[in-house]
Amino acid sequence: MLKSHIGGGDADHIKIRGLDLVEDLVDKHDFVEVLCLAILGHFPDQRMKRLINNSLVTSIDHGLTPSALSTRLTLHGAPESLQGAVAAGLLGAGSRFLGTVEVSARFMQDAMSGFEGGVEPSDAQLRQLADEAVARSRAARRKIPGFGHPIHVQGDPRALRAQRIAEDEGYFGRYFRFALQVSQSLSASVGRPMPLNATGAKAAVLLDLGLSPEFGKALTLIGRVAGLVAHAFEERSRPIGQDIWNMAVAASEGGEP
Amino acid sequence: MLKSHIGGGDADHIKIRGLDLVEDLVDKHDFVEVLCLAILGHFPDQRMKRLINNSLVTSIDHGLTPSALSTRLTLHGAPESLQGAVAAGLLGAGSRFLGTVEVSARFMQDAMSGFEGGVEPSDAQLRQLADEAVARSRAARRKIPGFGHPIHVQGDPRALRAQRIAEDEGYFGRYFRFALQVSQSLSASVGRPMPLNATGAKAAVLLDLGLSPEFGKALTLIGRVAGLVAHAFEERSRPIGQDIWNMAVAASEGGEP
Amino acid sequence: MLKSHIGGGDADHIKIRGLDLVEDLVDKHDFVEVLCLAILGHFPDQRMKRLINNSLVTSIDHGLTPSALSTRLTLHGAPESLQGAVAAGLLGAGSRFLGTVEVSARFMQDAMSGFEGGVEPSDAQLRQLADEAVARSRAARRKIPGFGHPIHVQGDPRALRAQRIAEDEGYFGRYFRFALQVSQSLSASVGRPMPLNATGAKAAVLLDLGLSPEFGKALTLIGRVAGLVAHAFEERSRPIGQDIWNMAVAASEGGEP
Amino acid sequence: MLKSHIGGGDADHIKIRGLDLVEDLVDKHDFVEVLCLAILGHFPDQRMKRLINNSLVTSIDHGLTPSALSTRLTLHGAPESLQGAVAAGLLGAGSRFLGTVEVSARFMQDAMSGFEGGVEPSDAQLRQLADEAVARSRAARRKIPGFGHPIHVQGDPRALRAQRIAEDEGYFGRYFRFALQVSQSLSASVGRPMPLNATGAKAAVLLDLGLSPEFGKALTLIGRVAGLVAHAFEERSRPIGQDIWNMAVAASEGGEP
Secondary structure, three states, X not given: OEEOOOEEEOOOOEEEOOEEHHHHHOOOOOHHHHHHHHHXXXXXXXXXXXXXXXXXXXXXXXXXXXXXXXXXXXXXXXXXXXXXXXXXXXXXXXXXXOOHHHHHHHHHHHHOHHHOOOOOOOHHHHHHHHHHHHHHHHHOOOOOOOEOOOOOOOOOHHHXXXXXXXXXXXXXXXXHHHHHHHHXXXXXXXXXXXXXXXXXXXXXXXXXXXXXXHHHHHHHHHHHHHHHHHHHHHHHHOOOHHHHHHHHHHHEEOOOO | OEEOOOEEEOXXXXXXXXXEHHHHXXXXXXXXXXXXHHHHOOOOOHHHHHHHHHHHHHHOOOOOOHHHHHHHHXXXXXXXXXXXXXXXXXOOOOOOOOOHHHHHHHHHHHHOHHHOOOOOOOHHHHHHHHHHHHHXXXXXXXXXXXXXXXXXXXXXXXHHHHXXXXXXXXXXXXXHHHHHHHHHHHHHHHOOOOOEXXXXXXXXXXXXXXXXXXXXXXXXXXXHHHHHHHHHHHHHHOOOHHHHHHHHHHHEEOOOO | OEEOOOEEEOOOOEEEOOEEHHHHHOOOOOHHHHHXXXXXXXXXXXXXXXXXXXXXXXXXXXXXXXXXXXXXXXXHHOOOOHHHHHHHHHOXXXXXXXXXXXXXXXXXXXXXXXXXXXXXXXXXXXXXXXXXXXXXXXXXXXXXXXEOOOOOOOOOHHHHHHHHHHHHHOOOOHHHHHHHHHHHHHHHHHOOOOOEOHHHHHHHHHHXXXXXXXXXXXXXXXXXXXXXXXXXXXXXXXXXXXXXXXXXXXXXXXXXX | OEEOOOEEEOOOOEEEOOEEHHHHHOOOOOXXXXXXXXXXXXXXXXXXHHHHHHHHHHHOOOOOOHHHHHHHHHHHHOOOOHHHHHHHHHOOOOOOOOOHHHHHHHHHHHHOHHHOOOOOOOHHHHHHHHHHHHHHHHHOOOXXXXXXXXXXXXXXXXXXXXXXXXXXXXXOOHHHHHHHHHHHXXXXXXXXXXXXXXXXXXXHHHHHOOOOHHXXXXXXXXXXXXXXXXXXXXXXXXOOHHHHHHHHHHHEEOOOO
């Protein structure tokens, strides 16, 4: 017996988490609400919906990134398959790019694992946990994603805005407080300002809302598909795939075998 | 020079169609609005937004479909890569499943190509075009997707609802009118009721809103990614990949080479 | 009941087309022989094996092609997944690149469909078929892949070599003869030399050996995977993914939305 | 400047590692030789060629595995894209299936890292390293792939054959010797026979030939593509994709949300 609680249906009725697609969902709930229902099993409250929309919007496009280039190069060779071009771009959303929110959230979750579900930790406790986690990461020469910014050394405006929204909506919690302690601990350890950045803020908010690190990555994938579609469509009307190929060949030198 | 009008940015500012991600978009526009901006170059009006939300919601999940099964089987072998599992499911969104709205819309667009941009055609003109298009398709033994329903032979409730929304919102136009004529023409030709179904209605609405067939397919891909994520997450917590494998092997017989 | 004639097995014995992997195949037959057994159901004779090896070798690598670039850009973002990087590169092997042998073979097969299995056609008959097929393609403004060369206007050395091997091995047949007639017909029609090229020769040989157009494409995919692996490994030790990204961004101009 | 040492070319000449595709490689070297040239930068000697052929042959097909099922389900939805169906199957070749040779080889490589390039270790030294590595893995509750067999508790015939070939060809070395010590150490630790199996033997041979763990995975991917093509072709002529879908739906129960 294969058990799936997501949905199912017959030729006439399709259900998602027990609700009828036509009767209960279409034209009554928007995409973000049903996305949440399908993945998490419940509709989001307003603040979770706001976070999800912001995460999706942030992920849509960052210009001619490796994933956008892969989509365009793939469509150039296989114009018959939009799904293939989008899939090729999606495959680059791994641990190094587009997956950093997940890595940052895992770092915070691991460091805070002792406090899961217990009483609210004090700032001193959070600082101690931050010092220990930073020390472990630096000993293992592991980069901590979510901290540091090349320009805004005194504070990334996107992180500050995320903090303000969290405070407004009442979910500024232990993970965001911990992230701010990590920023201080890390700055002291490396000897230069390491402000919480947009990635780290997103990771902290995710955890304060009770969501998983992997859910953060999932939102990145869903949002990015929209951007990859945009690149695929533009590639059809104003192709640059051949130019990228030419440019790469012109810039290459074979060298000796 | 590579020209892309979608977006771009530097370490500090990311732009989509000339608008600043942080200043102009995040927390000011929701995902569906920015999706539309990225792909089409402009924000949607209310009725287009309603259509896009409905299309996305309809596409999220249809239970243990081939694409959901591929995602789960892929995650079973490669649990380290969420993007790989989602990409595998997406690759099945081709011409036969999940791509039928696009095929249906192309049929309507081709059949109506003589009227693009001209005066509004009469019902008699539409019926003649429908008769010709049906005749061509049947001569070539090509199936016309978007028509026929195994149960609702007198009218698919999802198509009827789509028609009502189109009338309410004021975009019931020549393509929907044409689709209703095709239904009659096809029913006469095959000798049994071939009502406009959900796929055909979606295709007609898309075209009446001035959107392309391929945009319909794009919405299917974006919506389905959310459902594939749901299956991937459920596969992690309640795996069925191994059961599907066992079931397939148990049901197979090798036969002679 | 799921019927598959390819293979199967239990914890102890794996069979391919009825032969035992350990007892009958490993260390007794090489990869090309078992590849042929798995796909076609029989071992290749010597000339088919030679053709398959040559097709695979030809497909391995053509430098920094779109598929190699996609593999490298994907690995740059997701270094944890070799299979994802290779899959991304493979997805570009569509109708425009890496699939041209298949398209060329389909053209020949369609044009010759009247002669399937019958008596050997005369040169005059082949020329008439060629004239008709060329006229149809030119009327539909469809390019005929497999003919023409930017430099070797009097004859592509790779096609001449393929012809010599076919003659040596005794499988120079109706399809190669037809391809040479198409070259003459096409040259007359366009008014400049359109020699049979490497793609067209490969397509003709495939058909003369009784293989399908799609088998030609399959060999391209299998061979290319080896080349994509080579690029992925080189990307690990001497990365250029970041450079390609930088180069694309530097060369781009956003323009007005 | 993009540096790639694999190959390149212009419209007329394609080179792989400095050799001309047409002049030096096609019809002079077979697929396995040029695969090795492209990936490793040199032709294989006879024993390496034998190992590569055997690895490729072993990887081609294991029946209706998750990757074969994904390929068939994907082709069922997107019959227009052979490359998409093959890519979907390939994406399941991750850490849990089809990647175990790589994981096993990494275990051996890590455990033996102290002896890299030094003098030949004695059996007693190898046993001590084995004991330490087994203890570390068991303390971390990490499974050691490459050991144990459900039926052949006294010795996997495939591993015994691999050992005999290694001895015949003169490359029975420190890694195979170490693997045999791990088998003894692990058997003592878990209290039941844990013979070296086919996966472990393949990993040991790979390392004794000076090849990398990832090269082992690469061979698995290349070999498996041939098997996935076989399944895709069979799916076209004798489809079972719809049956698998039906079977999964019939066996599923939605349960409560």
